[in-house]
Amino acid sequence: MGSARRMSSQPAPPPPPPPPPPPSSDASAPHLPAVVEIIEESDLRDVVDAADARGIPLIFDFYADWCGPCKTLTPKLEALVASRPRGTLTLVKLNVDAHPSVSDHLKITSLPTVMTMHRGKFVDTFQARSRPHWSPYDRVGVVDADP
DSSP: OOOOOOOOSSOOOOOOOOOOOOSOSOTTSOOOOSEEEOOSHHHHHHHHHHHHHHTOOEEEEEEOTTOHHHHHHHHHHHHHHHTSOTTSOEEEEEETTTOHHHHHHTTOOSSSEEEEEETTEEEEEEEOOOOOSOOSBOTTSOBOSOO
16 A cells, blocks of 8 residues: 555645735726826826826926026935835926916916825925015116115
């Protein structure tokens, strides 16, 4: 007779649990990259809707190509988003000169302006200080000695 196998009286261990679902209530929502540059204004609604469906907060970076402080801030915002786990935060870059109707609607009055949105609502804002009302230059660029 061959060797008999002895049966264990203990049940097999259960399989490992499945991985947790993404932080979304809608798994069919489109994937959002870490950084999105708004080219067409219609893209803005798509990004907001996708983030809302997945519960991903958005950081809006309102900038202009001519804005020196914007050029300093934007890479720092990109690094912040890159330091977070994938799919937990998205930076939305929007050039105010290319999309004046958006900046007018949101009353962007100075640059850079950064706004955060969660679940379709703006929850916080910071912006550079506005230029002083007085300038040593008159309207044609000549120094005004008597302010």
